[in-house]
Every structure is written in structure tokens, then in C-alpha cells.
Amino acid sequence: MLTIGAHMSIAKGIAKAAENVIKMQANTMQIFSRNPRGSSYKDYSRAEVDKFQTLRKDHEFGALLAHAPYTMNLASPRPETYEFACTVIQEDTARMDALGVENLVFHPGSHTGIGKEAGIRNIIAGLDQAITGDEKIYVLLETMTGKGTEIGDRFEELKAIREGAAHPERIGICLDTCHVFAAGYDIVHDLDGVLQEFDDILGLEHLKAIHLNDSMMPFGSHKDRHAVLGEGEIGMDALLAVVCHPVLSELPFYLETPLDDKGHAEEIKRIRERMGKTR
Template identity: 35%
Template sequence: MFVGCHVSIRNGYLGAAKTAFAIGANSFQYFPKNPRSMGVKAFDAKDAEACRRFAQERGLVSIGHTSYPTNLAVDEEDMRERTVKHLRNDLEIAEACGSLGVVVHFGHAKGGEPLEGYKRMIRLLDELLHDWRGEAKILLENNAGQGSRMGTTIEELVQVRSLLAAPDRVGFCLDTCHAFASGLWRGSNWKEVAAHMRSSGYFSSLAAVHLNDSVYPSGSFRDRHAPVGRGEIGLEAFSEFLQTPELAEVPIILETPAPAIGGHREEILLVRKLADRQEGVFDLEK
């Protein structure tokens, strides 16, 4: 199983890959550029290529994550054009680094008009991807339900993708905290949720998972990540989740608060134990 965490590019893209490898991860996520802005970055192509080679040689899988201000359902024309340029730049960086794609949160509509929001998302993604020929994909992430409640259901994600001119250039990233916060996953109903994902075709386009516990209960619509097993979801629910056959080769990325000592190394080991249901793995909850 490909298990890892989000890592910094403070020391470049190659540095990010080396950081992940050093803590025992075989997958990782990174911000292609400043996570607080939406500029276009003139990136170091040699550094990106070195990252690609290092990852290939050591069996690492990576994904990028776009910046926080990005909104696929933006309504202002100048902001839409800026978003397209920004995301194209992210895709170019991800492609150069050999990453599977770039995670982008499902859009949110201002004024609570989801139908118009869906239309704007489709228009923006079609413009972004119409001449994109790289292997890196846009990976739509489910939302926790804040604001307009857009992007919280499997139907929305699958339908928006199906309406794109080039749906093959878009995949999904499943965030477990978001799924829990939105009420999609209640912890005890994973078999039901997984069956729905199979029948809808969601799993066939799933490219990554953000594995995060939740500080708040299911249905709270509050996005606050907790370490695996330290939140409302719990170890038993995560163990069941991780044994899903469709997740066997999908990169599992931790976006949980990093411990002060040792980083995510121990949490990565815990996730692998949960997937194997190793003896003593549930002692954390006792």
C-alpha cells in the first residue's frame, strides 16, 4: 500500500521526495508553489526532473495540491482567467515532477446557487484542460460541507466529471475527514458507501486518498483534521476503510497534524498496521 504524508518543498521538489523517503513513506503530497497565493511560478525544471527520477528509482508516488484560495466555481471573469493560468502552472509542475495530478477542492458557489456553481466549474475545467496533453490530472476533492454544501455527494462529483469535454483528464481525491464531516461517511456505514462508489463509477476514477480523522462528529460540516485514531472516526472504522480492495494501489496521504517529534513516521506505520489488522493495533483507543 502506498502510504505517506504532505511534505514541504522548502528544499525543492527533490528535497520533498527525499523527506518522504527518509520517514518510510512511499507516497507524498506537496504544494507546487505558495499555498496562500495563485500566481504563476517559474519553477526549476532540473529540480523537478530530479524529483521525478528519485521517485521512480525508489518506487515513490506523488500528488500535488493546489493553493487554498482556488475556487473552481468562481464567477468573476478576470478571476476565472487567473484561476485557469494558475492551475495550468500547477499541472505543468506536477507533470515535471512525475506526479499523478493536482488535487483541487470541488468548487463553492457564492450566494448559495449550486447549479450556477456547477456550470462555472465545468466551463473553467473545460477551458483548463482542452489542450492539456500531459499525464497529470486534475483530482477533484470532496468538500466537508461548509457554505453552499457543494461537493459533498458522490453524485455531484461523478456527474460534474461526466459532463466535462475531457473527463479522462480528471480523477478524484477522497478526503475521509471531509466525507465524515459532510455526513457521507458515518464511520459505521463504510460498506454501504463503498457499494455506492462502485455502482456509480467513482472508484474507477479514484486517484488518491487524504486519510484524516475528524475533530468533530459526522454531519457537523466542520473541517478540522485529527491524527488517525485520535478523532471521531476511530481506528476500527479506518481499518475497515483501508481494507477496501479498490484502495490497494491508491496513494494514501496523511494531512494530519504532524507530531513534534518524529513527524509522521509512526502514523504511517500505524496506517499500514490498520490495513493489515495487526495484533495490538487497536490498543490506542483503550
């Protein structure tokens, strides 16, 4: 069964977000673990959490994904920025684990001039503060475009982070189709080759989620601009090949395209129709 959803707003509560998933005829969702461009987060009441858990169980949701805020930079050399990032990843790993969210994804960060090796050491140290090894949740490193001093556009960098951490067994990978395309991995003409490279370096068993996005920017641009499925440089045929690929098809897919819930519902419907599948 195809597991697919979109990024959902939780401004009206996590149970309301789950209700909107059901209306969209999706079967999973991504949420922000807290304010995406700030530091605040909302504690849910027991009644809210119970309603959310009932909805996801009754409607057989697939693995859920929480996204850490964009303001978090675990690679930063600035003490105040790094301290904030360490606090966020520690708090949000625990909070999302307690909520029963299966995966928490974050952008590895930007080294802002200290170099990738030093930035990677900072990321590892931050993860070691957050992950005890007793969690059920996986913390996912997201594949990035490599803009500026960003870390994570090469599979080797993600491997260095994961294998350098004290608890690599709780760390996985989220592959973003827009990001890897912009980073120079040719998923349009050589998907099998990209997946083989991923397997050789990281191991496909560590791939836990896929952000399904088209790209406004051309191949190898190192620019992060998501496009509606089929309206970008990747194209619908190549994205469907990702969804249908035998080593990827059982993974959960999450849309981060620039659309509202209605638009995402139409994208999901179109994907299912093209696949010849229903929920």
C-alpha cells in the first residue's frame, strides 16, 4: 500500500491535522516539531493527544514524520546558536518520541566558515546529547542541496555524521528528491545508479522516509526551491519512478510542495491514479 501524505499545519491542533489528513485521503503526515522559524512549541492536552492517537490508529496511518525548525543549526560555531540547536534537538527528540511519532528529521546545518569537518563534529556532539539509545523514534538526517556552507549534500557527509554518533542505530536518512537532484544526483536519468551509490555509502536499510518534491531549479544547481509535482525540472515521470521503485515503494512519502491542503489532496490523487492504485 502506498503511504503518502503532506506537511500539515498544526496551528489548530494535532488532532485537527489528523482529521485533515483523512479528508485529503492521505495516510500519513509531516508536522513541525515546534515553530519552524522560532523557539516556541505547544503542549497538547491529554484529550487532544488521545483523539489524535485514536484517529491515526482507526485510519491506519503510516509512519509519521516531525520536522525540526529551520532555525536549528547543529553545525554552527557560534555558542548561542549551537546551544539553542542542542536544546531543540534534545527536547524535540524526547517530545516527539513521547507522542509516538516514528521519525524526526532535521537539516544537518551550515558550518558558516569553520569547514565541513568541524561542522560535522559539532553535529555529532549535538546528537550525542539528544539521543540516549533508549528511544523508539529515529532521528533522520535530511539530504541537502549544498547551498553556501551547508552540510549534507553528499552521502559521504551523512555517513560521517551517522557513523560518528554514539547511537547510530537510532539515526536514519530522509531523502529529499528536490535536494538530491539540485545536489547533482541524477534521479531523472540514473535513479538506479543513485540508489546503488546510496546503498554503497549509507546502506538503503537506513533510508526511513522520502520528501517527494519537484525542483524549480536545474540539475546540480545547489539551490533549494521546491516545485509542484510535474511542474519542475524533475518531472512527474521521474518522480513516479521514485514512488514505484521496488526498493523505495514501501517507504513513507511526504509532499512539501508549495500548495495548500486542497492542492496536496489533488497531487496525491494524481499520483495514485498514475500508479493505478487506490488507498
